[in-house]
Amino acid sequence: MNDVVVRALRDDEFRAAHALFRGALHHVPPTDEQWERLRPVYQPGRVFGAFDEQLIGTARSTDAELVVPGGARIPLAAVTGVGVRVDRTRRGVLTALMRRQLTDLVERGVPAAMLYATEGEIYGRFGYGIATRARSCTVHRRQARLRPEAPTGGPVELLDLDEAERRLPDVYARIPLRPGMMTRSERWWAGLFARLRQSDEPVTTLVHHGADGPDGFAIYQVSRQSGQLGTLRVVDLHTADATAFAGLWRFLLGVDLVETIVAYQRSLEEPLELLFTDPRACETTEVGDEAWLRLVDVEAALRSRTWHGEPLVLEVVDPVLEHNADRYQVGPAGVTRTDQPADARLAVDTLAMMFTGGWRPSTLVDAGRITVRDFEVTPRLDELARTRSTPWCGTFF
Numbered sequence: 001m002n003d004v005v006v007r008a009l010r011d012d013e014f015r016a017a018h019a020l021f022r023g024a025l026h027h028v029p030p031t032d033e034q035w036e037r038l039r040p041v042y043q044p045g046r047v048f049g050a051f052d053e054q055l056i057g058t059a060r061s062t063d064a065e066l067v068v069p070g071g072a073r074i075p076l077a078a079v080t081g082v083g084v085r086v087d088r089t090r091r092g093v094l095t096a097l098m099r100r101q102l103t104d105l106v107e108r109g110v111p112a113a114m115l116y117a118t119e120g121e122i123y124g125r126f127g128y129g130i131a132t133r134a135r136s137c138t139v140h141r142r143q144a145r146l147r148p149e150a151p152t153g154g155p156v157e158l159l160d161l162d163e164a165e166r167r168l169p170d171v172y173a174r175i176p177l178r179p180g181m182m183t184r185s186e187r188w189w190a191g192l193f194a195r196l197r198q199s200d201e202p203v204t205t206l207v208h209h210g211a212d213g214p215d216g217f218a219i220y221q222v223s224r225q226s227g228q229l230g231t232l233r234v235v236d237l238h239t240a241d242a243t244a245f246a247g248l249w250r251f252l253l254g255v256d257l258v259e260t261i262v263a264y265q266r267s268l269e270e271p272l273e274l275l276f277t278d279p280r281a282c283e284t285t286e287v288g289d290e291a292w293l294r295l296v297d298v299e300a301a302l303r304s305r306t307w308h309g310e311p312l313v314l315e316v317v318d319p320v321l322e323h324n325a326d327r328y329q330v331g332p333a334g335v336t337r338t339d340q341p342a343d344a345r346l347a348v349d350t351l352a353m354m355f356t357g358g359w360r361p362s363t364l365v366d367a368g369r370i371t372v373r374d375f376e377v378t379p380r381l382d383e384l385a386r387t388r389s390t391p392w393c394g395t396f397f
């Protein structure tokens, strides 16, 4: 690679970085009006640019918190806006950006980073592992009749976009966050509403009201050609409980001139088909990776979650952030670095997969991604990392 310099960008360089990122995704640059709305999503100090003579690559992150098994929240860098100019790919520009960004997060004391990957081969080499998986589904509206015992739900209120932008952050803040989920910053909300306002299709926002006030919301868009039935796309839907979930779906199923409802990257545990007399009215179209997690500070991350059963010694391999490469005794009583022989050896991306509860360690052993001292270790690893729920992020960034 010719000399590539990576540095934090100044505020007046953010728009060029955004245009470069959009170009890498084959999108047009933002108009002045769109950029005015997007400017706040760029967090000063956290936007990196790679240069030779010009800006040729970029990556950025914003602050959030991640919920880990056991319920604790840890600081999280939500990594996004990653792109390299098309005439400079495959010569190490992303590698330089990723290393600089991770080093910066170490200096800031941020223990974890997460991202959504456009392609599955890109980020494992930098220590990111698939932390959550999600499913996409299509609901065939005419076939989807609710079972009599499905919760009725409460009143559903329609908001215009300005009201939604003001009120949805508070509704989300009332939703109990489960492992894998993250807090949503003002920057995140600004990004969502900038995208929604940029869309050619109308946006509808719903808030569900339970006994104690707002306890769920949905955002949807319908694409429909004149004379035909359309497709309703669920952009976002979060609820505090099963009643609000059924209540919002009951509303969505009642929207006229719609043939199918599509929902992308939903929780694997959501009981949608179980609400219908014919469970096949909800067709799973895809199950795949959702959020990818990088443990930037392995020791701090391991300490933040709950563990079960007997302690085990994990040897973590991390060629990118070498301070993480060590043996850790991990158990319900705590986590310490140790000189004891390892029970299991794994790379840091695999550790992230096990950390959230997204994959059972025995599956990772079967795949050859965890090496165990002997086969008695495998069930103990499963017990150690046991979680109560399947993680889901549910916040695209």
Ligand SMILES: CC(C)(COP(=O)(O)OP(=O)(O)OC[C@H]1O[C@@H](n2cnc3c(N)ncnc32)[C@H](O)[C@@H]1OP(=O)(O)O)[C@@H](O)C(=O)NCCC(=O)NCCS
Binding pocket: 024, 025, 081, 082, 083, 084, 085, 088, 089, 090, 091, 092, 093, 094, 095, 096, 116, 117, 118, 119, 121, 122, 125
């Ligand atoms: C993905 C992207 C950022 C990679 O940038 P890059 O500068 O080409 O990456 P690097 O040269 O640093 O690649 C490092 C390694 O990853 C591999 N790699 C990078 N992108 C890859 C991809 N899309 N598929 C498979 N392998 C990839 C490279 O081959 C290289 O492997 P090597 O070390 O064995 O030689 C760039 O291709 C891009 O901007 N793509 C379009 C936008 C996009 O998808 N952004 C990601 C958003 S999440």
